[in-house]
Amino acid sequence: MRKNKIMEFFSILGSSLMMPIAALAACGIILGISGALLKDQVVSAVPLLQTPVVFYVLDTLKTVSGVVFTLIPVLFAISISLGMAKEDKGIAAFAGFIGYYTFLVSASTMVNSGFVNFDLLRVSPILGVETIDMGAIAGILTGIIVAFLHNKYHKVQFPVAIAFYGGKRFVAIVVILVMGLLGQVAPFVWQPISAGITTLGTAIGNAGALGVFLYGFLERLLIPTGLHHVLNGIFRTTAVGGVYEGVEGSLNIFLQFFDRLDSETLRPFTQFLGQGKMPFMMFGLPAGALAIYQSSPSDKKNRVKALMIAGVAASIISGITEPLEFSFMFIAPALFLFHAFMGGVSFLLMSLLGVVIGNTGGGLIDYIVWGVLQPGSRWYMVLVVGPIYAITYYFVFKKYMAAKNLSIDVADDDEENTPIESNDNQDDSLGLLIIEGLGGKNNIKVINNCISRLRVDIGDMTLIHEDLLKKSGSMGIIKPSDTHIQVVYGPKIEKIADIVRKALN
Known part of the structure; x- marks a missing residue:
């Protein structure tokens, strides 16, 4: 049971990381094209690229798309908070940003306090704050903690006199308190960890062919x-x-x-x-x-x-x-x-x-x-x-x-059921078919998706109908735990997920 929960945690974490990774990949294409066209060899070979207007446009695209890559930690903090939250995901994403910024400011006060020598730590300006630079790990850690706090406290109720501060509002309060405390501790903990990670990275790099x-x-x-x-x-x-x-x-x-x-x-x-x-x-x-x-x-x-x-x-x-x-x-x-x-x-x-x-x-x-x-x-x-x-x-x-003597099994009616470029009635039917395959609306607790899979937290795995999911166009089904299922649909997953969410409402 414990193993299933660990696998489920990392599975959800992995899917949550896909949102910023997908954005980085898209910006990377723009950065790559504009950067390639601005290389000296290319500019010399194509006179048009030397004109001020063309150069300005390409340089602007390169600069703007490149900035996104400096925001990876905060993107991770927001996307993990959003992806791992079970309900009220927008509130969780908002709390993810608050938590990350609180962490930066709190760590900055400790690093610059003069109480302890932190000369071995890498300090950088991040979102306007001169603070400890933990890279993407700070964003990942923030996202996980904020998601946990959000899921635990987003429905908490207080007495009437202070009821205003309960529920969703309390999430921001508890996140600020916890991340502020973590920011005070982080410089002490991160100094030896940073040295260890650098050593590990060096070891993998020195492993050469075997490491790759x-x-x-x-x-x-x-x-x-x-x-x-x-x-x-x-x-x-x-x-x-x-x-x-x-x-x-x-x-x-x-x-x-x-x-x-x-x-x-x-x-x-x-x-x-x-x-x-x-x-x-x-x-x-x-x-x-x-x-x-x-x-x-x-x-x-x-x-x-x-x-x-x-x-x-x-x-x-x-x-x-x-x-x-x-x-x-x-x-x-x-x-x-x-x-x-x-x-x-x-x-x-x-x-x-x-x-x-x-x-x-x-x-x-x-x-x-x-x-x-x-x-x-x-x-x-x-x-x-x-x-x-x-x-x-x-x-x-x-x-x-x-x-x-093997062959892949494709249902007889796959060809009628896999297309999703359809009208609203067909979309509704597909959504209801997938929901039925997942054991019905009451069996679906949380539904998310990554780049190719529908990721669903369910109540009872025995209610799953794999034949119906396959009929809906599924290319594979994975059950990393007793309460989580992943249904693979490939590149069309975004539309599939939208259809299912619509059918659930």
Whole structure:
């Protein structure tokens, strides 16, 4: 039971981190395009870029999109408070910002008090406050604490004389008190932890090829649990992913310095980013999908074909792989283990071959923006490794599926039920179908979604109807605990989630 609760906690935490990560990825594309066009080599080759108006527009886009990456901690504080709150999520998000700012100011008073020597701590101006710089960890810690306080106290009632301060209003009060106290303690606790994290990051960096392989292997292996978001967040935003001129995290470093540093200096940080995913996202998994299609019985081929085409498009273009991965991970776990191993090898090969392609995704968009358009990225090495991955995946998938006589199960009426570009009546029917599959309205406690999954807290797992969820277009179902279920829908999840929420009201 305790294990289930721990898994459920990290699952919800991982999904909450996806909101700012998605925003960072979108801003990263704008930053990448504008930054690439402003590079000296490109400006010299394209005279139009030298005109004042064009240069001003590009420089403004680059500056504005770059600012977002300095706000990662506060974005984490708000998004985790919002994502982990069970009710009144807007109040929780508001409290998340209050809590983070209170923490900064409180820590600042202690650091600058002169009572203790904090010279070993990194102090930076954050949101206008000269305070302890804990990076993304401060935001994550704030979000978790605020969500806990919000869930515990947002319905508290006081006597009539002070009733005004109860309920939602009391959340802000208790958050200020707790985060103010934490800010006083944080400098003492963080000084040795900061040294330890820096040492760990240095150790992983010094581990070279082995460290990169293990990261890539675990990043894929954790997909079924959703905990890969947590692993990615640690490497992308903390010292574990590297430190350069005081900036922590592989993604932070890349996006703040990509237009100022040469590719060789950036390479140790991009080895934990999108480049490691490109061989299997753009080549390996699509080839595996072809093998799955060809291994399907003739009466299933058309339905499997439609599913595989949708999954391949998502994997190649946007780097969303769950639709394909969930199609085989349960019927062929050995293939998923092979896929995770190849993920580690992919990260390793991109690093050894000197590829320098950053950002968070591994699809065609990131490949073009951060690879093809960036001088010195060695983007062509992806085209060398990619076909080898395609051949390897195809033959391994084809041979395994044939040897085990396996085929993915697609319901006969999937084709009628998976489209969601429909009218209001069809949307209502789909929403009610999903709710029925989740055991009915009374069985649904909290409903959220991440980039590809509907994440639902439920009352009774025995009331779940997996056949109905599959009929609604689900590509996979995960039960990390007895009270939490994740239903995979892929890139269309935002609309699915909106339809379900509407049907619940």
